[in-house]
Every structure is written in structure tokens, then in C-alpha cells.
Amino acid sequence: xxxxxxxxxxxxxxxxxxxxxxxxxxxxxxxxxxxxxxxxxxxxxxxxxxxxxxxxxxxxxxxxxxxxxxxxxxxxxxxxxxxxxxxxxxxxxxxxxxxxxxxxxxxxxxxxxxxxxxxxxxxxxxxxxxxxxxxxxxxxxxxxxxxxxxxxxxxxxxxxxxxxxxxxxxxxxxxxxxxxxxxxxxxxxxxxxxxxxxxxxxxxxxxxxxxxxxxxxxxxxxxxxxxxxxxxxxxxxxxxxxxxxxxxxxxxxxxxxxxxxxxxxxxxxxxxxxxxxxxxxxxxxxxxxxxxxxxxxxxxxxxxxxxxxxxxxxxxxxxxxxxxxxxxxxxxxxxxxxxxxxxxxxxxxxxxxxxxxxxxxxxxxxxxxxxxxxxxxxxxxxxxxxxxxxxxxxxxxxxxxxxxxxxxxxxxxxxxxxxxxxxxxxxxxxxxxxx
Amino acid sequence: xxxxxxxxxxxxxxxxxxxxxxxxxxxxxxxxxxxxxxxxxxxxxxxxxxxxxxxxxxxxxxxxxxxxxxxxxxxxxxxxxxxxxxxxxxxxxxxxxxxxxxxxxxxxxxxxxxxxxxxxxxxxxxxxxxxxxxxxxxxxxxxxxxxxxxxxxxxxxxxxxxxxxxxxxxxxxxxxxxxxxxxxxxxxxxxxxxxxxxxxxxxxxxxxxxxxxxxxxxxxxxxxxxxxxxxxxxxxxxxxxxxxxxxxxxxxxxxxxxxxxxxx
Numbered sequence: 001x002x003x004x005x006x007x008x009x010x011x012x013x014x015x016x017x018x019x020x021x022x023x024x025x026x027x028x029x030x031x032x033x034x035x036x037x038x039x040x041x042x043x044x045x046x047x048x049x050x051x052x053x054x055x056x057x058x059x060x061x062x063x064x065x066x067x068x069x070x071x072x073x074x075x076x077x078x079x080x081x082x083x084x085x086x087x088x089x090x091x092x093x094x095x096x097x098x099x100x101x102x103x104x105x106x107x108x109x110x111x112x113x114x115x116x117x118x119x120x121x122x123x124x125x126x127x128x129x130x131x132x133x134x135x136x137x138x139x140x141x142x143x144x145x146x147x148x149x150x151x152x153x154x155x156x157x158x159x160x161x162x163x164x165x166x167x168x169x170x171x172x173x174x175x176x177x178x179x180x181x182x183x184x185x186x187x188x189x190x191x192x193x194x195x196x197x198x199x200x201x202x203x204x205x206x207x208x209x210x211x212x213x214x215x216x217x218x219x220x221x222x223x224x225x226x227x228x229x230x231x232x233x234x235x236x237x238x239x240x241x242x243x244x245x246x247x248x249x250x251x252x253x254x255x256x257x258x259x260x261x262x263x264x265x266x267x268x269x270x271x272x273x274x275x276x277x278x279x280x281x282x283x284x285x286x287x288x289x290x291x292x293x294x295x296x297x298x299x300x301x302x303x304x305x306x307x308x309x310x311x312x313x314x315x316x317x318x319x320x321x322x323x324x325x326x327x328x329x330x331x332x333x334x335x336x337x338x339x340x341x342x343x344x345x346x347x348x349x350x351x352x353x354x355x356x357x358x359x360x361x362x363x364x365x366x367x368x369x370x371x372x373x374x375x376x377x378x379x380x381x382x383x384x385x386x387x388x389x390x391x392x393x394x395x396x397x398x399x400x401x402x403x404x405x406x407x408x409x410x411x412x413x414x415x416x417x418x419x420x421x422x423x424x425x426x427x428x429x430x431x432x433x434x435x
Numbered sequence: 436x437x438x439x440x441x442x443x444x445x446x447x448x449x450x451x452x453x454x455x456x457x458x459x460x461x462x463x464x465x466x467x468x469x470x471x472x473x474x475x476x477x478x479x480x481x482x483x484x485x486x487x488x489x490x491x492x493x494x495x496x497x498x499x500x501x502x503x504x505x506x507x508x509x510x511x512x513x514x515x516x517x518x519x520x521x522x523x524x525x526x527x528x529x530x531x532x533x534x535x536x537x538x539x540x541x542x543x544x545x546x547x548x549x550x551x552x553x554x555x556x557x558x559x560x561x562x563x564x565x566x567x568x569x570x571x572x573x574x575x576x577x578x579x580x581x582x583x584x585x586x587x588x589x590x591x592x593x594x595x596x597x598x599x600x601x602x603x604x605x606x607x608x609x610x611x612x613x614x615x616x617x618x619x620x621x622x623x624x625x626x627x628x629x630x631x632x633x634x635x636x637x638x639x640x641x642x643x644x645x646x647x648x649x650x651x652x653x654x655x656x657x658x659x660x661x662x663x664x665x666x667x668x669x670x671x672x673x674x675x676x677x678x679x680x681x682x683x684x685x686x687x688x689x690x691x692x693x694x695x696x697x698x699x
Contacts, residue, residue: 076539080532094514101510102660109507113500121493121681128489177660373518383525
């Protein structure tokens with residue numbers, strides 16, 4: 001690439017680049033752990049609430065509150081980690097916003113205003129307006145939250161899809177500008193990833209719901225009907241979600257960068273040919289992504305997929321019989337142990353996608369090393385330590401709270417608790433201990 | 436629309452969302468800063484946090500939208516500003532994360548130690564955010580987007596801005612609370628004054644903060660390409676009234692003073 005096209009404010013220290021990459025990888029990966037469950041669980045909670053609203057069933061209303069509480073805990077931590085992501089492009093990667101911001105920034109802007117703004121406002125209404133609205137209005141609120149969460153995912157993937165497969169742009173004055181907006185928004189790299197991620201999120205939520213329910217059935221909880229139904233929902237959602245995720249994942253291989261594909265398949269001759277090709281096009285340099293990360297992550301993802309496939313197919317059959325749903329304790333243990341599997345798959349999937357396109361941040365147009373902000377290594381190290389320790393703490397607290405609330409089971413407090421009743425309860429005026 | 440009209444509209448949208456954040460988000464940050472003063476003891480403090488609980492998520496998204504507008508309509512300035520102000524933005528974000536985590540998770544585990552820990556996170560996070568804003572604004576007022584402010588002027592600006600956040604939060608608390616916390620929140624307005632007057636005054640000052648900072652920034656010079664703006668600006672103009680309507684609905688729904696705790 002013509003050096004004059006790179007960010008003007010001078011090169012950053014190589015150490016800053018490594019630290020900035022590590023920070024982005026850890027925070028984006030950490031953020032996505034929350035996203036995966038949030039996106040899937042929101043959908044399941046919205047469906048449960050639809051069922052509860054249509055039928056007026058008390059059991060389903062309790063299911064909305066229990067799974068909704070776990071969703072809200074996870075969502076809250078997801079939001080606060082997402083805040084950091086929003087600002088990280090400008091903080092650490094100002095070369096990217098300088099060179100590609102006109103294309104890349106547009107979808108970020110739409111994500112914040114059109115999707116996240118609406119999602120947050122409606123989520124507040126859903127949580128705090130539990131007994132204030134007509135039940136149909138309250139149902140509409142969770143659907144708006146869910147659909148705008150999908151819109152959010154789409155806009156973020158427009159940005160990410162552009163980085164992986166830049167289309168619909170033209171160069172003007174050493175910067176990228178939008179040439180064809182429709183091409184940017186219908187980038188195959190975006191649409192396929194969107195289908196893959198939505199299905200992956202439902203898979204994560206399905207495994208989560210099945211695993212938590214299995215714990216209670218294993219413990220022979222008196223809430224057998226509640227958790228029997230929940231377990232079935234989780235298992236019956238997981239199988240189709242797994243196949244949809246696999247289908248979108250498989251098709252993505254056909255539109256992937258050739259170098260990533262060659263490194264993943266360990267085709268040495270192809271790698272050498274592509275490297276020579278890129279040297280001829282872009283000048284001297286190493287254009288081969290790390291094989292350990294690319295191939296390692298790809299294989300780990302496929303292993304997790306294979307394990308989940310056996311579990312899902314077997315589970316689909318077992319969940320058809322009442323006896324096995326309530327009594328097959330070995331299966332309950334397997335379901336509990338399998339809760340982390342979708343997380344392993346989604347994170348290794350992201351590592352495969354992002355490590356495999358290196359050394360490019362915008363594929364074929366801007367190298368990662370030319371995108372990093374000219375910040376001192378010391379400042380970047382401080383920020384890395386601050387954010388990763390905060391994220392690690394939040395992730396730990398999230399797991400602890402999810403386990404705690406999941407183990408207690410459905411109780412009449414927390415999300416959806418009727419505050420008007422609390423006011424009449426004299427015990428409540430003594431202390432806030434009942435919350 | 437020609438490019439200069441689009442640029443002006445983009446600046447207008449940025450100013451609107453930034454001012455919205457300072458007025459609305461500033462209120463709950465200010466109340467969070469003063470939570471130990473307003474609420475003595477666990478129950479009262481929970482009531483103080485409940486005064487802004489249904490709003491804080493809807494308030495802070497004004498800043499998220501401001502950042503989105505900045506990266507979408509002024510990408511070059513966004514990169515320059517955030518990387519140039521790295522040392523200020525990192526504590527601002529860290530404070531924000533800590534504060535929100537405290538708010539969201541306060542009621543989710545038992546034990547007075549847990550709630551006290553979350554209250555500390557809310558208070559310290561709120562102070563960190565307010566002081567970081569003051570420090571950031573000290574640089575922006577002088578038009579230097581790419582270098583952080585330092586020296587006594589920066590310190591005084593940071594303290595003054597934080598004091599304004601606190602005063603704004605106090606006015607908000609006086610309009611929302613009841614009982615003893617309400618009596619404490621009236622300290623600024625006195626016995627005869629009306630809380631909304633103080634809130635309107637601090638609100639106007641809060642809105643003036645980002646606007647006067649924006650005047651010194653090279654906004655139109657760093658606006659995105661005409662194609663991007665021609666696409667983004669109309670879309671945002673269409674959506675903004677809807678966002679306002681939903682926000683107004685939230686404020687209307689939870690307009691009554693708080694007398695009992697809620698989800699937080």
C-alpha cells in the first residue's frame with residue numbers, strides 16, 4: 001500500500017500495536033460472551049412471554065420472570081462491557097477511523113442511534129414497568145428489545161463484514177468513502193455472519209436453559225413441571241439452531257479470504273503462492289496469518305460443533321419422553337457439563353475469523369499496524385490492565401450471580417416483583433433484606 | 436441537500452445528543468455522586484438510587500449516540516479526539532463501567548456488605564465520570580482535541596464541572612424523592628424555593644458545557660464524505676423524533692416521586 005495513505009500522525013511503537021491488539025481481542029471476546037447469551041435468551045424470553053400473555057398461564061408467567069431475571073443480569077454486564085467497545089475504535093485504532101471511518105463509522109452510528117438507543121430505552125420500560133402497563137403493551141416492549149438487539153447485531157456485523165470483505169467503497173483523497181451503500185449493507189460477509197451468529201446465540205441460550213433446568217431436575221426439585229418444560233424448550237431450540245449455525249458457517253468458507261482458507265487447510269503450496277501474490281501486489285511483508293491461532297481456533301470450533309451435534313441429536317430424542325426428561329440423571333449431568341460448549345465454539349469462531357485475516361484490519365486495504373493510534377506503550381498498557389481486569393471481574397461476578405440465581409430457582413422477588421404488594425407487607429418496611 | 440447543509444445538520448444532531456446527555460445523564464450521575472449524603476443507611480440509599488433507576492440506561496444512551504454520531508459523521512475527529520484524550524477517556528469509561536455495574540447488580544445478591552460495595556462503586560464511579568468530564572472539557576474549551584489539559588486551570592475546570600454535576604443531581608433528587616432524603620436534597624433551594632427552578636438553571640448550564648466545547652472544535656472541517664452524510668443525516672433526522680417520543684413516554688410513566696424501592 002502507498003505509505004501516504006496511512007495515518008498521518010506517525011507510526012506507533014510496535015509494542016503499542018501488540019498491547020492494543022491484545023486489549024481488543026480480550027475485551028471484544030469478553031463482551032461477546034455476554035452478547036451470545038443475551039441475544040439468544042432475549043428471544044426465548046420474548047417467546048415465553050408471548051405464550052404467557054396469550055394463554056394467561058401462571059406457569060409461563062413465572063418462567064418469563066425466572067429466565068428474564070437471568071437474562072437481565074447477563075444483559076447488564078454485557079452493556080457495560082459494550083460501552084468500552086464503542087469507544088475503543090477511536091481510542092486505540094484512530095488510523096482505522098481516519099482511513100475507513102466514512103464507511104465503517106456509518107454503520108456504527110446507525111447501531112447506536114437506531115438500535116441500541118431504542119433497545120436500552122425499551123429495556124428500562126420492560127424491567128421497571130412490570131406492573132404498570134397493560135400485558136399486551138408489556139409484551140410489545142420485550143419484542144422491541146429483542147428485535148432491536150438483532151438490529152444491533154446486524155449493524156455491528158456490517159462494520160465487521162466490511163473489515164473482512166471490503167465492498168461498496170471507493171477511494172477519495174487517500175481515504176475510503178461509500179461508493180454503493182446497498183453493497184455495504186448486503187455484504188455477504190455481513191449477512192452470512194449475521195445468520196451464523198443469531199443461530200449461535202440461540203444455541204448458547206438453548207444449552208444454558210437446558211443445563212440450568214437439568215440441574216433442578218437432577219436435584220429432584222419440586223418445580224419439576226417448570227424445569228421439565230424449560231429443559232425441553234432448551235433442547236428443542238438447540239438442535240435446529242446448531243444446524244442453522246453450521247449451515248451459515250459452512251457457506252462462509254466459500255466467501256472467505258483465500259489466505260485464511262489456505263492456512264486453515266494447511267495447504268503449504270497455496271500459502272506460498274498467495275504470499276508471493278500479495279508481495280507482488282502490496283510490496284514486501286509477511287501476509288500469512290498465525291497458523292496456531294487460525295488453524296487452532298478453527299479446529300477447536302469444529303470439535304465443539306461435533307460434540308454439540310451428538311448431544312443435540314441424542315437430546316432431541318430423549319426430550320420426547322417424559323420419563324427421560326425427569327429421570328435420566330446421567331443426561332442431566334451431561335447437559336449441565338455442556339453449558340460452556342457453545343461459548344467455546346463462538347469464541348474460537350471469532351478468533352478464527354479475526355486472526356485469520358491478519359495482517360489486515362481492512363482486508364487488502366489497511367494493515368493492522370497502520371491503524372493503531374500513536375499512543376505510548378505505557379498508556380496502552382495501563383488501559384489494557386484497567387479494562388481487562390475490570391472485564392475479568394465483571395465476568396466472574398456475572399457467572400457467580402447467574403449460578404446463584406439459577407440455583408435458587410423461581411422465587412417471588414427480583415425481576416417482575418410487584419412493588420405495590422411489598423408496600424403493604426409490614427416485614428418489608430423493616431429492612432431491604434427480602435430483596 | 437448540498438454538503439454544507441448536511442454538515443450543518445450533522446453538527447446540529449451532534450450538539451442535540453451531547454446536550455441531551457449532559458442534561459439527562461448529568462442528573463443521574465450527580466444524584467449518584469451525592470448518594471451517601473442524600474441517603475443515610477441502606478434503605479434510604481436504595482430509595483435514592485431508585486429515583487433515577489428507570490432512567491439511567493435511557494440517559495446514558497444519549498452519550499452512546501453522541502459517540503456514534505461522532506464516528507459516523509466526524510470519523511477523523513473521533514479518532515483524533517479519543518486517541519488524543521486517551522489518558523482522560525480511559526478513567527471516564529472505567530468510572531462509567533464501575534458505576535453501572537454497581538447500579539445493575541446492587542439488588543442481585545444478599546448481604547449488606549454486597550450492597551455497601553455496590554453503593555461505593557456507584558458513588559466512586561459517578562465522581563470519576565464527572566471529574567473526567569471536567570478534565571476533558573478543560574481541553575476541549577481551548578480547542579485542543581489532541582492534547583490533554585494540565586495545570587491549575589484544568590484542575591479548577593474539573594472541580595467546577597463536577598460541582599455542577601452534583602448541583603444538577605441535587606435538583607433532580609429534590610424533584611424525585613420523598614421523606615428525609617427529599618429534605619436533604621432541598622439544601623440548595625432552601626425552604627421557599629422551587630426544586631424545578633434550580634434544576635432548570637443547572638440543566639441550562641449542563642447543556643451549555645458540550646455546546647461551548649463544540650464551538651471550539653473543527654467540526655465542519657472534519658465532517659465525513661458527502662455520500663456518507665447524505666445517507667446518515669436524513670436517516671438520523673427521521674429516527675430522532677421517535678427516540679424522543681419513547682424517552683418522553685419513559686419520563687411520563689415514571690413521573691411520580693419515589694416512595695418505595697424497585698428492581699434496583
